[in-house]
Amino acid sequence: MKKKIMAILMAAVIVLTFGACGSSPASSSGSSGQYGGYDSTLYKVLQSGKITVGVIGAFAPCSYVDENGEWQGFEVEVAKRIADSLGAEIEFVEVTSDSRISSIETGKVDICMGNSTRTLERAQKVAFSDTLIVSSERLLVTEDSSIEGIESLAAGDKIGVTKGGTMDQEIEAIRTDLDIVYYTSPTDGVVAVKNGQCVAFAEDSNTLQYQASLTDGVKVVGDPLATISYNSIMLPIGDTIWLNYINEFVFEFNSSGQNAALFEEYFGAEPFTDLEPQY
DSSP states (O other): OHHHHHHHHHHHHHHHHHHHHTOOOOOTTOOOOTTTTOOOHHHHHHHHTEEEEEEETTBTTTBEEOTTSOEESHHHHHHHHHHHHHTOEEEEEEEOTTTHHHHHHTTSOSEEEEEEEOOHHHHTTEEEOSOSEEEOEEEEEETTOOOOSGGGSOTTOEEEEETTSSHHHHHHHHOTTSEEEEESSHHHHHHHHHTTSOSEEEEEHHHHHHHHHHSTTEEEESSOSSSOEEEEEEEETTOHHHHHHHHHHHHHHHHTSHHHHHHHHHHSSOOSSOOSSOO
């Protein structure tokens, strides 16, 4: 009798063991398990033939809407190439710097561009791809301004930053005596400087150089305000299959020279540093 019971128990253990080995890992994407039994945004996109991408509006040359109502910009073009690599149609969803992370967390978008700097705080909520753009942060001021850098500002001066960006924390760490003013987009910050609403605007140096080339009466000044920023694509946390695919895309995009060529086309200058093959 004991031998029979032991045989039944051993059989049950074997069934459970092989059953567990055959189970499919789940991800936060909640996608179909059609592809090899795995659950990932990658397979959801392949099955549906559609990818949803978050981009920031009025953020030229990264992303903006032209006079015909069409999305344009460096990051828009990158997103289109990702979609092409998957054979998928693309849907752009406008986000702000402040809503980028929540758009990923809530599943509103499959990836989010937004010139997003990799930080430990953000990495607790979203995953980051390998580096797509390298930059620093500087100041934009009026052409006739005597400001030469962050140290030139007087106590109480108004300095603009993009809400939800990294600059608000960086500025507070450097100068606690400045009055920080928040703007929805870099374009708004540039206009604020021109209109005298703030004496300087702190933002990504690549973006500021581009804005200064298009806008009369402003210039970019000063040394980098913080350490070099490594900007990436944001994805749902926990979906390693999707992250691996996007990283493979970024690797090929960087190592092939496509990134450098596209960057120069949209920013009008060579990249801040080489990305061959990746960081």
